[in-house]
Amino acid sequence: MQSRSKGNAQGIDVSHHQGVIDWPKVAAAGISFVFIKATQNNMDPKFIENVNGAKAAGLLVGAYHYLDDSVTTVDKARTAAQSFNKVIQTAGGPDVFDLPFVLDYESNKNKLTSATITSIAKAFLEEIQHLTCTLPMLYTYPSFIGNFSGLTDYPLWIARYHTVAPVDASGWKRWEFWQYSDGGVGDSLPNGIRKVPGINGNVDLNEFDGTVEQLRSRYCNKQSGKDDVKMTDTTSDINKVSPWAADAWEEATANGYVDGTRPGATVTREEMAIIVNRLRKNFLTLIAGNTDRIAELERQLQQIEKG
Structure with a gap:
């Protein structure tokens, strides 16, 4: 430490x-x-x-x-x-x-x-x-x-x-x-x-x-x-990872959800959309087990998301 x-x-x-x-x-x-x-x-x-x-x-x-x-x-x-x-x-x-x-x-x-x-x-x-x-x-x-x-x-x-x-x-x-x-x-x-x-x-x-x-x-x-x-707002330096978030930031970067830069910066709606979509696709791949069922799972997920 x-x-x-x-x-x-x-x-x-x-x-x-x-x-x-x-x-x-x-x-x-x-x-x-x-x-x-x-x-x-x-x-x-x-x-x-x-x-x-x-x-x-x-x-x-x-x-x-x-x-x-x-x-x-x-x-x-x-x-x-x-x-x-x-x-x-x-x-x-x-x-x-x-x-x-x-x-x-x-x-x-x-x-x-x-x-x-x-x-x-x-x-x-x-x-x-x-x-x-x-x-x-x-x-x-x-x-x-x-x-x-x-x-x-x-x-x-x-x-x-x-x-x-x-x-x-x-x-x-x-x-x-x-x-x-x-x-x-x-x-x-x-x-x-x-x-x-x-x-x-x-x-x-x-x-x-x-x-x-x-x-x-x-x-x-x-x-x-x-x-x-x-x-809380942890620090005024947007380029420094806060200690309480360091492990999560490292994992998110390693898994490709963020690019590893500007950890303290405000997230735009566009950036959030990219993260959510990437997570969504990975989730579909995980539960499908293979790519053959992705199209069908995509259709089912769209129905769920439309309520």
Whole structure:
């Protein structure tokens, strides 16, 4: 995965363990975003206070759910997601939050299989996506990430307390956020220290894969899509692929649906027509099995499309 980069946005994540936080001091220290613990089995006692304080200080705010070891089935995962959503509603609803909702999955005291862990994570993430109409994110550690498979459609927040970047794992080749220190060990803030003014004691330190402006652009201008995912304008550079879309763009280019140029540019109706028609022909070829039946399938498809 990629290394840290000079100019990337800096952030923290907090819970009731940090006690009373002086949010204006945190903001003045160059911290631009925060992920706040919302739930585990119950609502974090400092959640609402922290959300209000961070928002008032101008920080970009996200919320996370710590998956308790008592969640051992898909049904329990969905119930946990629903409880998380109720707390989000208590704070004012999804629109109050600037950053993705997060599933923090890092413990396996019950020795569940990797397949079960993946199923639990997927059930939680899908339920939150359905309830909030936003694409959530997964948080985990390098020592735990091997339990997941097939979840790379979800952005990754990786915890690795080190100066060396995490390695590619379980299909992820990039991190969206990197928790690079717990405040005691790991890498340092750009100023060379690990302490954040306004917080007594240690606090986790995080970096976004981009500048503060790119962070705001990616998550703060939300538009609801028909697929129930809030999409955002990711960058002002139309020639640069956004990290969250890099894998899909590479696959679409390799398969000939796009020419590989101007990934951030607006798509015209003409360009969309070319993509749709190419996909349509490939689909017909696939279900036909051979070219002999294409004409008949074309006729049937036209009838379906005419309603």
